[in-house]
Amino acid sequence: MNIHQFDVVVVGAGGAGLMAGLYASRGAKTAVISKLYPTRSHTGAAQGGVAAALGNLEGDNPDWHTYDTVKGSDYLGDQDAIEFMCHEAPQAVIELENYGLPFDRTPDGRISQRPFGGHTNNETGKPVRRACHAADRTGHMILQTLYQQCLKNKVNFFDEYQVLDFIIVNGKAAGVVAVELATGELHTFHAKAIIFATGGHGRIFEVTSNAYAYTGDGAAILLRHGLPLQDMEFFQFHPTGIYKLGILITEGVRGEGGILINGKGERFMPKYAPTIKDLASRDVVSRAIYTEIREGRGVNGQNYVYLDVRPESVIKYAALDGRTNPDGTPYIVTGEQILKKLPDIIDFCRVYLGVDPLTQMMPIQPTAHYTMGGIPTNKYGEVVIDDKNTVLPGLYAAGECACVSVHGGNRLGCNSLLDIIVFGKHAGLKAAEYAKTADFEKLPDDAEAGSRSAFEALRNGSGKENAFDIGTEMKKVMFDDVGIYRNEKGMAEALEKVRALKERFKGVRVTDTGKIFNTELLNAWELGNMLEVAEVITVSALNRKESRGGHSREDCPNRDDKNWLKHTLVRKQNGEIKIDYKPVTITKYQPKERVY
Amino acid sequence: MQVTLKIFRYNPEVDKTFRYETYTLEAVETDRILDLLEKVKGYNDGTLSFRRSCAHGVCGSDAMRVNGRNYLACKVLVRDVGDKITVEPLLGLKVVKDLIVDMEPFFDNYKKVLPYFINDSPLPADGKERLQSPEQRARFDETTKCILCAACTTSCPSFWSSDDYLGPAALVTAHRFIFDSRDEAAAERMHIVSETSGVARCHTVFNCTMACPREIQITKAIGELKMAMITGKIE
Numbered sequence: 001m002n003i004h005q006f007d008v009v010v011v012g013a014g015g016a017g018l019m020a021g022l023y024a025s026r027g028a029k030t031a032v033i034s035k036l037y038p039t040r041s042h043t044g045a046a047q048g049g050v051a052a053a054l055g056n057l058e059g060d061n062p063d064w065h066t067y068d069t070v071k072g073s074d075y076l077g078d079q080d081a082i083e084f085m086c087h088e089a090p091q092a093v094i095e096l097e098n099y100g101l102p103f104d105r106t107p108d109g110r111i112s113q114r115p116f117g118g119h120t121n122n123e124t125g126k127p128v129r130r131a132c133h134a135a136d137r138t139g140h141m142i143l144q145t146l147y148q149q150c151l152k153n154k155v156n157f158f159d160e161y162q163v164l165d166f167i168i169v170n171g172k173a174a175g176v177v178a179v180e181l182a183t184g185e186l187h188t189f190h191a192k193a194i195i196f197a198t199g200g201h202g203r204i205f206e207v208t209s210n211a212y213a214y215t216g217d218g219a220a221i222l223l224r225h226g227l228p229l230q231d232m233e234f235f236q237f238h239p240t241g242i243y244k245l246g247i248l249i250t251e252g253v254r255g256e257g258g259i260l261i262n263g264k265g266e267r268f269m270p271k272y273a274p275t276i277k278d279l280a281s282r283d284v285v286s287r288a289i290y291t292e293i294r295e296g297r298g299v300n301g302q303n304y305v306y307l308d309v310r311p312e313s314v315i316k317y318a319a320l321d322g323r324t325n326p327d328g329t330p331y332i333v334t335g336e337q338i339l340k341k342l343p344d345i346i347d348f349c350r351v352y353l354g355v356d357p358l359t360q361m362m363p364i365q366p367t368a369h370y371t372m373g374g375i376p377t378n379k380y381g382e383v384v385i386d387d388k389n390t391v392l393p394g395l396y397a398a399g400e401c402a403c404v405s406v407h408g409g410n411r412l413g414c415n416s417l418l419d420i421i422v423f424g425k426h427a428g429l430k431a432a433e434y435a436k437t438a439d440f441e442k443l444p445d446d447a448e449a450g451s452r453s454a455f456e457a458l459r460n461g462s463g464k465e466n467a468f469d470i471g472t473e474m475k476k477v478m479f480d481d482v483g484i485y486r487n488e489k490g491m492a493e494a495l496e497k498v499r500a501l502k503e504r505f506k507g508v509r510v511t512d513t514g515k516i517f518n519t520e521l522l523n524a525w526e527l528g529n530m531l532e533v534a535e536v537i538t539v540s541a542l543n544r545k546e547s548r549g550g551h552s553r554e555d556c557p558n559r560d561d562k563n564w565l566k567h568t569l570v571r572k573q574n575g576e577i578k579i580d581y582k583p584v585t586i587t588k589y590q591p592k593e594r595v596y
Numbered sequence: 597m598q599v600t601l602k603i604f605r606y607n608p609e610v611d612k613t614f615r616y617e618t619y620t621l622e623a624v625e626t627d628r629i630l631d632l633l634e635k636v637k638g639y640n641d642g643t644l645s646f647r648r649s650c651a652h653g654v655c656g657s658d659a660m661r662v663n664g665r666n667y668l669a670c671k672v673l674v675r676d677v678g679d680k681i682t683v684e685p686l687l688g689l690k691v692v693k694d695l696i697v698d699m700e701p702f703f704d705n706y707k708k709v710l711p712y713f714i715n716d717s718p719l720p721a722d723g724k725e726r727l728q729s730p731e732q733r734a735r736f737d738e739t740t741k742c743i744l745c746a747a748c749t750t751s752c753p754s755f756w757s758s759d760d761y762l763g764p765a766a767l768v769t770a771h772r773f774i775f776d777s778r779d780e781a782a783a784e785r786m787h788i789v790s791e792t793s794g795v796a797r798c799h800t801v802f803n804c805t806m807a808c809p810r811e812i813q814i815t816k817a818i819g820e821l822k823m824a825m826i827t828g829k830i831e
């Protein structure tokens with residue numbers, strides 16, 4: 001057996017995991033384990049920016065940011081946690097700059113900011129410049145910078161090790177089991193504190209902006225141990241994915257003045273969000289696009305509309321909207337400026353679509369994007385396991401796999417990069433502090449048994465079923481029936497289908513019998529996780545009989561605060577799915593109708 | 597349309613030497629080569645191994661040779677390479693299995709150039725960001741784009757002949773910090789890239805620039821490092 005001992009083990013090396021690793025390693029012996037080489041993590045794909053009320057270009061403050069986030073969450077976010085995050089935001093972003101992150105700059109040398117969906121000046125209701133950006137590769141720069149700082153601080157990395165199981169002893173975290181991809185060997189990491197930072201699970205949907213690695217490993221591992229997941233029915237569909245491919249076109253395009261156009265050549269967002277129009281919250285814009293398509297106003301009768309960022313269109317609509325520069329002059333842009341601000345987006349369109357956004361409109365459709373639900377935690381990243389927020393000693397979670405909840409029913413753009421740095425930091429701090437006084441739990445005799453038998457099952461299936469087919473069918477049914485619009489009948493059928501797929505999955509047999517980079521085995525194991533997660537999402541969504549944020553039910557179209565202003569906790573016990581609830585923390589902002 | 601996909605195969609647990617396997621499959625012009633590899637893995641041979649994650653050219657996982665040239669498999673489409681497609685692992689790094697190579701020597705070189713921001717001066721007293729003008733920021737914009745995919749380094753004849761040459765990617769990283777007005781370790785880094793394993797080994801073959809999926813002007817960046825070495829000035 002390969003046994004390693006660390007005070008703190010971080011699972012995942014995206015923004016959340018690296019931030020946690022950086023902070024934990026200052027106070028405790030820490031290891032960061034990642035199935036991908038750290039710089040391959042999905043944080044690197046984030047484009048638009050990270051939100052913080054720095055007020056570098058116009059008046060802004062953390063309270064406005066707090067209110068916008070509460071409203072964006074459709075009042076399902078916990079207001080104490082949201083306030084905490086938004087008030088920590090300016091310092092967190094400054095910290096990144098101090099680590100060397102190359103933010104774009106204002107003429108006076110400060111961090112540059114752009115407008116982003118749902119972020120407003122609370123006095124005028126107009127969009128505010130709050131997203132701090134490094135061109136359209138902000139996430140790339142965060143990931144690189146944090147990884148580099150970890151190297152500088154000599155953090156211990158286990159790259160290309162995939163965690164398969166969590167070890168819990170006497171109700172406390174005791175370690176994790178991982179497989180080393182290059183050798184196929186199992187390793188046990190014995191630890192006092194474990195921080196999960198494994199990212200989301202968008203790969204369960206057919207059209208998605210998410211990486212192949214987004215298979216919900218962390219969530220599924222904890223679910224198998226009977227631990228709860230929170231608000232799993234809430235998943236964000238981003239309005240603008242490249243048609244069919246799902247590759248994300250950042251909201252920053254609309255932040256720079258881009259607008260949505262339907263098949264009849266009309267700008268349609270003013271109908272749905274008269275004040276902030278194309279920069280309304282994501283759930284609102286996704287539904288608007290979908291409604292246009294359903295009512296026959298897609299382009300050429302197809303499932304897509306256009307996103308238009310051609311300079312002449314931007315100038316025209318900016319004038320109509322009364323948008324000006326910070327100094328009050330008319331908002332004018334050139335193709336060259338757009339290229340400079342959105343180089344990657346332009347490149348994606350040219351490469352994948354053969355479309356040049358400076359002269360042509362981009363065909364887009366909503367794409368599965370962000371996991372709002374996840375492993376329940378408090379604002380220090382401690383995992384909590386019931387409606388009373390009881391902490392599981394030694395277990396932490398941060399980033400997209402966690403649910404604090406700061407995003408509630410719908411995440412605002414740029415708040416996730418903020419979430420990962422704020423809560424990654426606090427999880428790291430808390431874990432190191434805990435490790436100072438806690439003892440190591442004794443490892444069970446065969447800590448690796450669970451992982452070994454999971455692999456054996458995949459190697460010994462009948463071979464009647466093809467894993468690729470099962471995955472494809474799952475993605476389709478989840479996108480069609482548990483997607484942007486949902487209803488009882490569709491979801492009930494989806495649940496049946498997912499359960500049938502889970503049965504069929506038992507007939508999968510991995511053909512690769514080797515140890516070295518057995519990616520077939522790992523892909524199959526990940527598919528198992530996705531099916532697990534798809535099932536609890538569907539059950540939670542069926543259960544919530546209202547519409548809120550990203551959860552839109554045609555058969556229950558209204559938000560119902562009387563019955564449903566509460567978090568869902570879903571867990572599996574003896575193979576049965578059980579649902580509990582937890583109250584939402586409301587401090588300053590009483591729920592009201594959400595109009596943009 | 598039908599395409600033939602000829603793939604380099606090597607599994608050290610069973611094969612004594614490498615071989616090629618050819619698959620014929622249905623594809624459309626806009627399929628990524630990565631999509632085709634996924635299909636082969638899903639339906640023809642589950643043992644086929646390659647790295648991938650983001651699937652849109654930003655994570656750097658899947659650099660490989662397609663028809664003899666380095667690409668990211670997720671950023672090259674059938675319409676770019678035609679219907680007879682040969683896929684092979686990167687050159688100059690040891691093949692671990694099929695299209696997966698050992699990236700350690702590559703990352704070791706990266707780590708040699710002090711790939712992190714260094715500034716030990718006190719932080720601004722107002723608790724805010726360090727200032728940098730848009731012009732100063734633009735000076736190193738190009739080299740911040742690197743995703744460490746290794747397409748450049750593994751297309752370089754100097755690296756093929758010896759992996760103690762830092763290689764273009766490590767030099768790109770050095771450039772990113774040396775030309776950042778806020779960083780204070782330029783002299784140390786200049787010293788590192790001026791050693792025999794550094795910029796002197798670049799013979800301006802331009803393979804790296806051609807190979808870079810992020811379209812970084814690598815040869816130009818290396819040229820700027822050479823110029824700084826000669827003049828002793830960083831501007």
Ligand SMILES: Cc1cc2nc3c(=O)[nH]c(=O)nc-3n(C[C@H](O)[C@H](O)[C@H](O)COP(=O)(O)OP(=O)(O)OC[C@H]3O[C@@H](n4cnc5c(N)ncnc54)[C@H](O)[C@@H]3O)c2cc1C
Nearest residue numbers: 012013014016035036043048049163199399400414416417
């Ligand atoms: C295209 C795109 C654009 C986005 N743009 C923005 C934006 O502009 N602003 C914003 O705020 N947010 C944005 N987001 C969202 C944001 O980027 C993510 O939510 C955030 O980066 C997630 O960070 P993370 O650290 O939680 O996870 P990740 O960065 O995905 O890291 C997950 C880590 O876990 C590891 N891992 C997973 N499973 C295992 C396992 N079993 N064993 C070991 N390791 C494991 C992975 O290797 C990886 O290192 C965007 C997302 C996408 C997809």
Ligand code: SF4
Nearest residue numbers: 742743745746748808
């Ligand atoms: S410089 Fe370009 S080719 Fe080289 S590693 Fe970086 S992104 Fe890849």
Ligand code: FES
Nearest residue numbers: 649651655656670
């Ligand atoms: S899979 Fe990320 S670069 Fe190709």
